[in-house]
Amino acid sequence: MTDKDAFVTRLGFVTAAMGQAIGTGNLWRFPRVATANGGGPFMVAYIIAIFVWAIPLLMAEMCLGMHTRKGSVGAFRDFMGKKYTWMGGWHAFVCLALGAYYSVTMGWAIRYFVLSITTLKPGVDTEYIWNSFISSPWQGIIFHAIAVIIAAIVVFRGVSKGIELASKFMIPTLFLLLIIAMVRALTLPGAIGGLNYLFNPDFTQLLNGKVWLEAFTQAAWSTGAGWGFMTTYAAYSRSKEDIGCNAFIVGLSDTSAALLAAMTVIPTIYALAPESLYEAIGAGNTGLTFIWLARLLPAMPLGRLVSAFFFLGMGFAAVTSLYAMYEVGIKSFFIDAGWSRKKAASIVVGMCFLGGLPSAINVEFLNNQDQVWGVGLLVSGLFVAIAMMKYGVEKARREIINPVSELHVGKWWNYCIIFFPVMFLIVCGWWTYQQFTWYPETWWNPLETYSPGTMFLQWAAVIVIFILFNNTLAKIIKPDNTEQLT
Incomplete structure (x- = not known):
């Protein structure tokens, strides 16, 4: 690989990989879903779920990237064959579709970091503040733009001077902010009751299928496994670079961040408003x-500082995922086709900014896109598993993973990858079934926010386009370059 713009150290690669995994879902979805289930x-x-879904897929993605030295498009082409290039196109497109509205949610975190310093205090009507903010198109656009600019600065600087340096700073800082917030939350009177509630020992609920489905869904969305991030970073x-150990580090660090957030959020609510849990x-x-949280965090002693730390941490979690989304598109569609980083980043950032404007203006549009491409990411994971099976699961483990892994990866990995399509059908099928129950009469309507119709129509449009342009896409990506980094 002749491109000198690459990760300089293992720490840089690992922190960047951790950053793509740790996002807003760790801080706002995990505490809610864990407690509710x-x-x-x-x-x-x-x-x-982390061990049988996320970590095996993280390893598989690293196989794709390290073996081909390409982003998603070229990786699928070179790993599976020219006729499968469209799968790589889907892979990269879904990341960009996600990035288009993810910057809007990052903008929310930035806005609430500012509000924590200036406005949020005991007695403030946080519901009114939220509704006023979300109904103001100009505020949405302004903070969306701020988020895009921050992430753009990173990707314009490249891998070693941008992504690696930013990740080395932001990931340790994120964990520090979460630890500070957690310690303060746990010192509140009655907070231990929140921990007891969070870690409820009633394991008879393991017989409840919904608990497993929610856990696997959260693991799939939280770690970014199978989405294209690790393929791009591994390239x-x-x-x-150690595939086995790094996959475990990313999966377990993502879980750690989610637990820190849960041990902040639930004890805070339990201590300050147990009747409203x-x-x-x-x-x-x-x-x-x-x-x-905007109401309760400022209510505790030193609460405004804790609130600022929490929302700043959320902003850090968002930006490390956002610039990873941009980089998937930059590498997969443009750099691998011979474009300069400056031109590639300009196009990707510009497209994502424009693509995010409807979400910044209308939260219902954002909810629709989150539903469509959030579930679409599960399809991306399926494509990675299919790529491994097409190449040969045992061959990939023996010839790509274990030669560079200090931790010997056994045949359990083979079984996880081979069984993955079944897990996908169960998880994705359950999620789709829920959508049918939400819209029993109008499930086919593509204008409904969460209907299966809107999801299937948008998926079909993207897949058909990439299949039609499969050969063109395969041709524009430069051939293999066997010279690798040392």
């Missing part, structure tokens, strides 16, 4: 974060 039993199911890695958990991701 039994606490302790959910944790058990979630850890199992920039050193030739001897179920109401807060049922308020959804944004309601829990921007109404309940």
Whole structure:
């Protein structure tokens, strides 16, 4: 690989990989879903999901990137054959579609960091503040633009001077902010009751299928496994980068961040408003974060500082995922086709900014895109598993993974990859079934926010376009370059 713009150190690669995994879902979705699904039993199911879904897919993605030295498009072409290039196109497109609206949610975190310093205090009507903010198109656009600019600065600087340096700073800082917030939350009177609630030991709930489905869904969305991030980052890695250990580090660090957030959020609510715990958990991701936490965090001693730390941490978590999304498109569609980074980054950032404007203006559009491409990411993971099976699961483990892994990866990895399509059908099928129950009469309507119709139509449009242009896409990506980094 002749591109000198690559990760210089293993620490840089690992922190960048951790950054793509740790996002807003760790801070606002995990605490809510874990508590709503039994606490302790959910944790058990979630850890199992990390080991049988997330970590195997992270390894598989690193196989794609390190073996081909390409982003998603070229990786699928070179790993599976020219006729499968469209799968790589889907892979990269979904990341960009996600990035288009993810910057909007990052903008929310930035806005609430500012509000924590200037406005949020005991007695403030946080529901009014949230509704006023979300109904103001100009505020949405301004903070969306700020988020895009921050992420753009990183990707314009490249891998070693941008992504690596930013990740080395932001990931340790994120964990520090979360630890400070957690320690303060746990020192509140009655906070231990929140821990007891969070880690509920009623393991009879492990017999509840919904607990397992929610845990696997959270693991799939939280770690970014199978989404294209690790394929892209691995393409920039050193030739001897440890696939096995790095996959475990990323999966477990993502879980650690989620647990720190949960041990901040739930004890805070339990200590300050125990009678409203179920109401807060049922308020959804944004309601829990921007109404309940914005109300309760400033109410504790030193609460405004804790609130600022929490929302700043959320901003850090968002930006490390956002610039990873941009980089997937930059590498996959443009740099691998011979474009300069400056031109590639300009196009990707510009497209994502414009693509995010409808979400910045209308939260219902954002909810629609989050539903469509959030579930679409599960399809991306399926494509990675299919790529491994097409290449040969045992061959990939023996010839690509274990030669560079200090931790010997056994045949359990083979079984996880081979069984993955079944897990996908169960998880994705359950999620789709829920959508049918939400819209029993109008499930086919593509204008409904969460209907299966809108999801299938948008998926079909993207897949058909990439299949039609499969050969063109395969031709524009430069041929293999066998010279690898040392």
